[in-house]
Amino acid sequence: MAGTDHSVAPIARGPSIVLVEPQLGENIGMVARAMANFGLADLRLVNPRDGWPSDKARAAASRADHVIDAVRLFDTVEAAVADLTYVLATTARPRDSFKPVRGPDEAGQELRSRIEAGQAGGILFGRERFGLSNEEVGLADEIVTFPVDPAFASLNIAQAVLLMSYEWMKSGRGENSRPRFVAPEVAPASKDDLHRLFHHLEDTLDEVGYFYPPEKREVMVANLRTMLTKAGFAEPEVRTLRGVLKSIDRALGEHRS
Structure with a gap:
């Protein structure tokens, strides 16, 4: 699609996007493109199957080079989220967990609220074939799931990132009523x-x-x-x-x- 202005700097700050064991470079590139569409730039990869860097990822990113160039690699999910204080785990299926579950719009608002308060937030996305393990979901604070047709609930990883990136961008628009004063903020644990x-x-x-x-x-x-x-x-x-x-x-x- 035409209309991209490459002279405009990316929007600063936003949730980190963490891909757990992504399989294809093309998928990583499409994720980078989706992130760039909505002002996100911090892409973290946990053990990409085909290694890194990836020419296929860069080609599929459609000139979202600032995202590709800034990619960080991690050996474990724990390491990838170690500096964050609020983490969402995306999943399409119910989990044997008592964690709160949010829809994407509510999750975007919560991310916005926490990041504007100075916290570091992130979103976990699982493998293309079977998503996140229960143990990996257990490392997150809350779960986010998408209101898709249960008869065909599968989203590819770039679609899922696009939806959450859109909700992040949307959450920053419009008038937000704020109280005149708030309780002192205490830094959450990393x-x-x-x-x-x-x-x-x-x-x-x-x-x-x-x-x-x-x-x-x-x-x-x-x-x-x-x-x-x-x-x-x-x-x-x-x-x-x-x-x-x-x-x-x-x-x-x-x-x-």
Whole structure:
């Protein structure tokens, strides 16, 4: 489509787009193009199947070179979202999870609200063939799903990114009524801090034999992580909880000795 003005700078700031194990360079390129259409530029890839950089991705991006050039690679989803404080996971099917579920319009508004408040937000998109695993969804704060025809609910990855990018852009338009004053903002914990809390808690619970029987450990860990993610801890709260766990660890060490 004609009409692109390449002299106009991309709109600054917006949610990070995280693609988990994307398979085709062409799909990554179409995602970059969709992002550029709506002012997004932070594209993160977790283990792209065909490696990176990709000539096919650049060709399919249709001159969204600023997005392609800024792509960052990660080995794990945890690493890709470590610096974020609010993460949405996209999924087309119900999950065995107690996480809040939003539609794309509501999710766009929530992203806008948090990012304008200085938080770092992001959206997880899964593999072309089977999406995100339950464990990966468990790393997000909330789920976003699209109101598509249940008889044909499959969206390709570029379509899904396009929809969320559009909702992000749309959320910034129109008059937003704001209260005259608000409560002081407390910085939310980064995902890296939260993941450290997960691992510390799980190690301590292993030490006291909480995960019993052993074959249920994976499900029990997933439930704990869901509860901790839903809490929306601030960074000082995570520090306090880590301090509590360290005290328990010391007491366990003294008891053993």
